[in-house]
Amino acid sequence: MTAVSAVIPNRDGADLLRHTLPPLFAELASGEHEVLVIDGASEDDSLGMLRSEFPQVRAVPLRENVGFGAACNLGFTEARLDLLSLVWIGKLVGRAFLPATGHWRARMPAPRVRSLFPKIHETQ
Secondary structure (H helix, E strand, O other), rough: OOOOOEEEEEEEEEHHHHHHHHHHHHHHOOOOOEEEEEOOOOOOOHHHHHHHHOOOOOEEEOOOOHHHHHHHHHHHOOOOOOOOOOOOOOOEEEOOOHHHHHHHHHHOHHHHHHEEEEEEEEEE
């Protein structure tokens, strides 16, 4: 199984993270993984909620909101595993994301594949 770092940029998204993280963890359960939430100085209780409800998440708190792109780049820099996956809060990761990851990874030379984008579904 391929090791995946899931990077989630966040700004005041505590409620959305509550909906996004359970299906993400269900999909990641079968392989080595890490989930990073790059928090752009949220004014809601995103960091407290992560500490209490999702202690397995590695939260990276920022002193200011640096914007989506910079938060993504920081997350990619902080990631420790082989593949990177950008996950949007409020979206659900499609089932079979990781098996598909292994399928494509097995067919590509190691240096050519570094990032992945899962199929996402709208949440209500």
